[in-house]
Amino acid sequence: MIGRCFSVQSSSPNELKFQTLSGIQHLAESRRFKAWFLDQFGVLHDGKQPYYPGAISALEKLATCGAKLIIIKGELTHQYLQRRDDAWFASLGRSCIHMTWSDRGAISLEGLGLKVVESVEEADFILAHGTEALGLSSGAALPMNLDELEKILDQCAAKKIPMVVANPDFVTVEARALHVMPGALAATYEKLGGEVKWMGKPDKIIYKSAMEMAAVDASDCIAVGDSLHHDIKGANAAGIASAFISLCPCH
Template sequence: MMSKCSIVPSPNEVQLFHSLNGIQRLAETRRFKAWFLDQFGVLHDGKQPYPGAIATLEKLAVSGAKMVVISNSSRRASVTMEKMKNLGFDPSLFVGAITSGELTHQYLQSDRGAISLEGLGLQVVENVEEAEFILAHGTEALGQPSGSAHPMKLEDLEKILELCATKRIPMVVANPDFVTVEARALRVMPGTLATKYEELGGEVRWMGKPGKIIYEEAMKMAGVDPTDAVAVGDSLHHDIKGANAAGVESAFISCGIHAAELGLNSFGEVADISLVQALASKFDARPSYVLPAFIW
């Protein structure tokens, strides 16, 4: 169950973003050659597409925009696109996808030799003291040498992290999100574990938003400069703050993970602008545009 809180904005705050009902007006200006789209909380909730999301993508494609899925998902890019297809999205509308899982795979391959989750000979150990690093790509289980996963509560995983921190074992995070939207509820993600690990004094390598690397890879994929792109996301800390760091303009979807904080109870409900402004200030994030959902 999502909790709600009240945010009191400062009367001296000046609105720095444009409030939109949908993306039509922005898309028709052809201001941006590339659109970097978060998936969870923007295009779908993990179970089904959001109302209007597929139609909006199709109309955006007609405008000639290049679209790239950028996600903190720990899945490889190919698996992500397959999931999108299974949810009813047309993969041909996208230039491709950049995910934290894909970046992690590339990082492990180049930085540590032939070790990664798929096809690169990763050896999972049962004894923490034998580990060279921690790979965080979930929050509900611990990997076993057999390849299976042992279900484990979050607090028990955190106890293991305490031991890892004392051994100064570095962590690679294949999904930096703190929480994600899953069928209108919030689910704890690996970024929460990573934050705990840093608090314990552990070294963490963040492989996704709000780091610039995922936006830089998306720009390479689309063949554009920062001034030619806009990033659409529902997380002020990850999507919007990351876009700020990369010099990319951004559109904040208010009916995503911050819905409860903004007092929103239904999809497409318009948020109070002063509340959005106060919440953005809290996260030190600067969206260029704010809209209720990814709709036309």
């Protein structure tokens, strides 16, 4: 993270300004922000290499300066499906078509009380965690390409069942290459007329939850990400400052 280019945007609409930095040391030492919300892919690592050079030292520097560090990931969907104290989630059934990963590892749904089904006719909703496979009732994952998954989406749209997308990213960085993410499936589903619940950036819900977790106000935190459409747009929606890592193949 240190040593790469940052463009930092103010959180105040009346003070819309940018500055370009070569790293985070100056911001960290200024202690301007009490909490830092960090994206994973493209910020801390690339999906293959455990950490970018300088990432660990950057985190250590922030911790030394007293900052609270929260890594933004897909846990919010798990929490909402488990608690169901939100009206929209309370109305969902328990049977789902699960789109998941194969090479990157299938996502566990343990503890959510869900029944994974393979037939659209049995499904109450779609849960999109990945773009490589279809979850099976046995707990295994059947590898599928995007065309095959989109054919299932066609059937789901005809039945008018909703989709929960756990990661709205369209693409992510993996070993410096771009990998299609669940957000792409969700965008396709909306074009088919399907209802999509976007769980994560750019929806401000994830940053609002992070602020509650860190017990800070919007003026006291900053979001760091490598996607203008998700990380930075989400930070703007939540009214917080943001740092965009500009040396990213997503742009």
